[in-house]
Amino acid sequence: MPVSEKPASDVPMVDLTSLRRHFQLPLNKSGNMDMSTTGAKIIAQALQSLGVTVIFGIVGIPVVEIAEEAINLGIRFIGFRNEQAASYAASAYGYLTGEPGVCLVVGGPGVLHAIAGVGNASANAFPLLLLAGSSETHLTGRGAFQELDAIALLKPHTKLSVRPSSLDLIPLAIRDAYREAWYGKPGSGFVDLPADLIQGTQEGEEHVQQLRKVILPARPAANPECIEKIAFLMRGARAPLVVIGKGAAYARAEDAVRELISRTGVPFLPTPMGKGVVPDSHPQNTAAARSTALKHADVVLLLGARLNWILHFGEPPKWNPQARFIQVDISPEELGRGGADPELGIVGDIGVVVRQIISGLGDWRWQPSVSEYAKLLDDARIKNEANAAKKAQEDKLPMTFNRAFDVIRSTLHRLSPPQEGGIVYVSEGANTMDISRSMFPVEHPRLRLDAGTYATMGVGLGYAMAAHAAYNGGSGSSEGNSRKKIVALEGDSAFGFSAMEVETMARYGMDVLIFVMNNGGVYHGDSTSANEWLQLQQATLEGRSHGGLRSTSLGWEVRYEKIAEACGGLGFFVRTPEDLERATVEGFKAKVPVVVNIVIEAGPSKKLVSRHVSSLGPFPRFVGGL
Numbered sequence: 001m002p003v004s005e006k007p008a009s010d011v012p013m014v015d016l017t018s019l020r021r022h023f024q025l026p027l028n029k030s031g032n033m034d035m036s037t038t039g040a041k042i043i044a045q046a047l048q049s050l051g052v053t054v055i056f057g058i059v060g061i062p063v064v065e066i067a068e069e070a071i072n073l074g075i076r077f078i079g080f081r082n083e084q085a086a087s088y089a090a091s092a093y094g095y096l097t098g099e100p101g102v103c104l105v106v107g108g109p110g111v112l113h114a115i116a117g118v119g120n121a122s123a124n125a126f127p128l129l130l131l132a133g134s135s136e137t138h139l140t141g142r143g144a145f146q147e148l149d150a151i152a153l154l155k156p157h158t159k160l161s162v163r164p165s166s167l168d169l170i171p172l173a174i175r176d177a178y179r180e181a182w183y184g185k186p187g188s189g190f191v192d193l194p195a196d197l198i199q200g201t202q203e204g205e206e207h208v209q210q211l212r213k214v215i216l217p218a219r220p221a222a223n224p225e226c227i228e229k230i231a232f233l234m235r236g237a238r239a240p241l242v243v244i245g246k247g248a249a250y251a252r253a254e255d256a257v258r259e260l261i262s263r264t265g266v267p268f269l270p271t272p273m274g275k276g277v278v279p280d281s282h283p284q285n286t287a288a289a290r291s292t293a294l295k296h297a298d299v300v301l302l303l304g305a306r307l308n309w310i311l312h313f314g315e316p317p318k319w320n321p322q323a324r325f326i327q328v329d330i331s332p333e334e335l336g337r338g339g340a341d342p343e344l345g346i347v348g349d350i351g352v353v354v355r356q357i358i359s360g361l362g363d364w365r366w367q368p369s370v371s372e373y374a375k376l377l378d379d380a381r382i383k384n385e386a387n388a389a390k391k392a393q394e395d396k397l398p399m400t401f402n403r404a405f406d407v408i409r410s411t412l413h414r415l416s417p418p419q420e421g422g423i424v425y426v427s428e429g430a431n432t433m434d435i436s437r438s439m440f441p442v443e444h445p446r447l448r449l450d451a452g453t454y455a456t457m458g459v460g461l462g463y464a465m466a467a468h469a470a471y472n473g474g475s476g477s478s479e480g481n482s483r484k485k486i487v488a489l490e491g492d493s494a495f496g497f498s499a500m501e502v503e504t505m506a507r508y509g510m511d512v513l514i515f516v517m518n519n520g521g522v523y524h525g526d527s528t529s530a531n532e533w534l535q536l537q538q539a540t541l542e543g544r545s546h547g548g549l550r551s552t553s554l555g556w557e558v559r560y561e562k563i564a565e566a567c568g569g570l571g572f573f574v575r576t577p578e579d580l581e582r583a584t585v586e587g588f589k590a591k592v593p594v595v596v597n598i599v600i601e602a603g604p605s606k607k608l609v610s611r612h613v614s615s616l617g618p619f620p621r622f623v624g625g626l
Helices: 015-021 041-048 065-070 083-097 109-124 150-157 166-181 225-237 246-250 254-264 287-296 308-314 348-363 372-392 401-416 430-438 458-471 493-497 503-509 530-543 563-565 578-591
Strands: 054-057 075-080 103-104 128-134 160-162 188-194 242-246 268-272 299-303 325-328 423-428 448-450 485-489 513-518 570-574 594-599
Touching: 041 103, 041 166, 054 065, 054 083, 054 458, 065 075, 065 128, 075 458, 075 503, 083 103, 083 109, 083 128, 083 448, 083 458, 103 109, 109 128, 109 150, 109 188, 128 150, 128 166, 128 268, 128 299, 150 160, 150 188, 160 166, 166 188, 225 299, 225 325, 225 348, 242 254, 246 254, 287 372, 299 348, 325 348, 372 430, 372 485, 401 430, 401 485, 401 513, 401 578, 423 430, 423 458, 430 448, 430 485, 448 458, 458 485, 458 493, 458 503, 485 493, 493 513, 503 563, 513 578, 563 594, 570 578, 578 594
Parallel strands: 054 075, 054 103, 103 128, 128 188, 160 188, 242 268, 242 299, 299 325, 423 448, 423 485, 485 513, 513 594, 570 594
Antiparallel strands: none
16 A cells, blocks of 8 residues: 555554654643743844854853754854853854854853954954853852852943843844844843743744844945045155054954055055955065055055054054044044044944045045155065074074074965965964064955054964854854864963864864974073973972972973874974974974974073063063063
8 A cells, every 4th residue: 555545543653752852851730841932042043043053162051052052043053162262252153144143052161161252353343242151040149159249240241241131132133133143333232041941941933033134334435525535635745654462353354455555656554454465475564564554654654553552542653643543443432542532533334434535535545756755665575684684593492482483484485375365364472473574475354463552462273163154154164165274372371271173173173283382481491401390390399499499380382282282183293493393394294283382492581671562563562482
């Protein structure tokens, strides 16, 4: 008998109540299968409606239910080993994608750990949505499990902190925090989710507020009168300079900015994360003559770059005392900071405003051939590049930072030429950032991440995973021309902040290539041999006040690469340029996370000098590697 003709009496009946009990699914008060909607599902559906495809975080009671519901809806959950790294990853993901990254943590200590990412996101203007569980509302003030008034704690550090009072208000609370984090100057939004709301139920789904995806923020333009004033100033400049910040990269303004630079012939200076908005190889790039450019520029156009410590506040002696600063920023609060004149500031979208400036300048073009400023820039560039080339070829063991980076750079460039944009660089650590910034050219925007405005140590591996998720989507087996290799350049101290996230990379198939610059200390090491280090350690263990390990000391030649090996990745311990080149090639081709542990010059004879940040370069030029 055909299946379609089988009598109804022969069709086996499914006992839905028994099935639900078997899988430990909730039953209603009558003992039957509960068709209601949980708070966890409402939260996951709200995120899906907003277009969220990835969540970074660590689960525990009660937020594990949210993560599971999100996974059921096809949202990728990346589970970290520490909330701090997860929150850093979510904020960097927001920067790279242009939409808020989402981080999910437990209440109490989970929030305390994640607040590091909140502060970092706010300081860097990265869009971040933090979701956290909390204790049941009826137990507030009674010493409940992981009880914390997270709203009071986070309100000063976020653009919006909110706790929905009922299940039907959850979607609106999430939408509002998401939008606040994204619109205007990007920052953090926070939603506190009590356990009784997460685990609560509501009959049916028809009563749940259905969200529409939040549309792209408006792109404001400048007042035409402001554009005329700016064009007048630029046309009269003898020593013009365009400073390109990470705000221009975040705004996706590269097409407009490249046109401005090409049409006007004006020299430009990228900030560390503004690199690639205009290719580093562009002849008008003054990065190699940075100090000279700052010292002599008379009209400075700032595009998404803030006059904070990184740019010496726009003040002498680093800057020309007569310099006029034209600020273009999405944030009104930035106008008039440092040495800037608020009357020359423009609040607007960088891409839109730059096109207005191009129009206002007409066919004007700066003439470097008749400019002493141009000659000064060229002379400084030639001198500094020759200096850098000499340092890069210094042949001694242990290797210096410059020599090690030169080997890595030349090898990576053979494997993936910079113009192809196939590598994302993540860098953290004082000298590691400072030196690598100039040694690894970037030809496309949003391909370099570092400690940023907050100079935050510990962001490196979280940022690397964010870049992998943003550019490569799924696991490390993804193929295609758009796929990018993530390369993390880590000081040994900085690596220690989040080293266990190598296991997270391995678990999710993230083939990140990590170089650890191992000089045995914060800034610099304190020994040139194992015996010398052991003597210092013994003095410390004996309680001697002199002749022991200093506050900057780390272990002697710690085998950091073993972490990767223990987690299913590859590890390399290298001392020579030849070994480093081989490890770089193998690491680049590997489909698992790789740690290349490079023994470099400890520099114990060098004095650690503390200087006020106003006297520093784009990043502190300390005497060792953090």
